[in-house]
Amino acid sequence: MKEVSFDPNIYDTIRKNIRRYRLEKNMTSSELAEMVGLSHEFIRQIQSEKIAYNFSVDTLYRISVVLGVSLDDLIQNPDYDKISCGVE
Numbered sequence: 001m002k003e004v005s006f007d008p009n010i011y012d013t014i015r016k017n018i019r020r021y022r023l024e025k026n027m028t029s030s031e032l033a034e035m036v037g038l039s040h041e042f043i044r045q046i047q048s049e050k051i052a053y054n055f056s057v058d059t060l061y062r063i064s065v066v067l068g069v070s071l072d073d074l075i076q077n078p079d080y081d082k083i084s085c086g087v088e
Contacts, residue, residue, distance in 0.1 A: 011053045013077040014060070019047050021067040021074075035066045 007013055022032050033043040038059065045051040046059070064071050 007075075007077050009077070010075065012049060014055075014074050015047050015049065017074045017076065018063055018067070021069050025067060027067075032063065032066060036062045038062075 022029070029043045029047065030040045033040040036043070036059070046055050046063075060071060060074055064074055
């Protein structure tokens with residue numbers, strides 16, 4: 001059976017990707033929040049490493065649509081393959 005490994009920091013990966021894609025689009029957190037239909041405070045919390053893991057698949061989907069990226073893009077950790085394979 002194929003060995004499966006998981007990104008142990010998936011929420012941090014998602015947070016960083018949301019922020020990165022938002023900044024690439026020259027979009028503020030407030031603009032993203034308005035377009036997604038959530039409060040600015042909630043979007044700010046999603047991007048903060050100090051907040052609990054409290055965002056849903058629906059929220060991720062809405063954010064991905066607004067940012068024009070796939071859900072895969074939001075969960076992709078470019079460094080994870082190196083970590084899981086032991087390559088540094």
